[in-house]
Amino acid sequence: MGRRPVPRGALCRLRLARPPPRHRGSSLVPVYEHLATSGAWWDHVDALSHRIGDLHDAHPVETAALVRAWSTHDDLWLRRLAIISQPSRKDRLDTAVLTDTIEPNVTDTEFFIRKAIGWALRQHARVDPAWVRTFVAEHDGLSSRASEKPSSTSSRPSA
Template sequence: MARAAASPLLPKIRTALAKVGDPARAKQMQAYMKSAMPYHGVPSAAMRAVARDIFATYPFADARSWRADVLAIWRGATHREERYAALALVNHRKATPFNDLDALPMYEDLIVSGAWWDYVDDLAGHRVGELFAKHRKEMKKEMLAWSVDDDMWKRRTSILCQMFLRSDTDLAFLYKCIEPSLPSKEFFLRKAIGWALRQVAWYDPDEVVRYVKAHDAELSGLSKREALKNVAKLQSGALKRRG
């Protein structure tokens, strides 16, 4: 994608975050996230409050301007919370009409350049997942391509994009997206496979047991543990199923 112009929002975001940041917390957050980019040290609740205040007057005039501002904040960020602010603009309820197929190249940009679970999983489960639900034919083609991509985070997104669709999940397609990554030793792919299956277990634990048994030799121990984490309690009724 073309380089985004600077956004007047970014200095406001940076100033507001720096004002409520905690340098000691910032070091802890950076270490926990193994981030090359530093933190301001802003807790999640304060981060949400800053984004809410800044974007309260944002016009959400058109999709093109919205995408440009998201990318300008993202690419101009010097601290990780500034990128979280870009994601807050992505996920804002007033941006819902802009979440169409034209937004997918931007999401791809954020996923590939972000290349870590805190960014990727948010986008995969919400924005990309909503696109999948609305545009299944087009998104199946895209996600199938992502499932065999050299980029691990695009693969992870293809596996996780249905994780909030519950019983509307297309299981056959989920399995197609999982299959290319079954031989992978990448932790984040193995974890994603198990997580996606665990989400299915909430409404169909028997199907997850069937799948795990059928692919016992191919699934990693991590994927199997994650997939079966709640199965026994769901089958016994100790946990309530979610359809």
């Protein structure tokens, strides 16, 4: 059985999203923004979230400011990218930045934003379940199944 051809554009996007180490840095932010907004689908954004996570480690102050700005952007994919930019960082996650990216989106009814919130909280609940329980309890807008349920179920202490 033969391989299905992959569109050239998809290969370019994947290569740009994960450049060699010597080319990684904040100078690629415009490329990441373009890929998120032009790809305009969750799989592009979720793949890019790991690159933004790398930037959080390399340039924490600048990246925090960037994702805070994205969290209120008109483009839903940049808002999603802001929300999910840190979960891969595990214990290095900055809860102030996570809070600042989720709070402007708490009342958003867009499915992909709600799912991003739930995923980010669920991932962080693996590291700090008490923080997630407190955060969810303090934010009434997190009552939809897409955001609160996954995070609160993952943050229950194991029996």
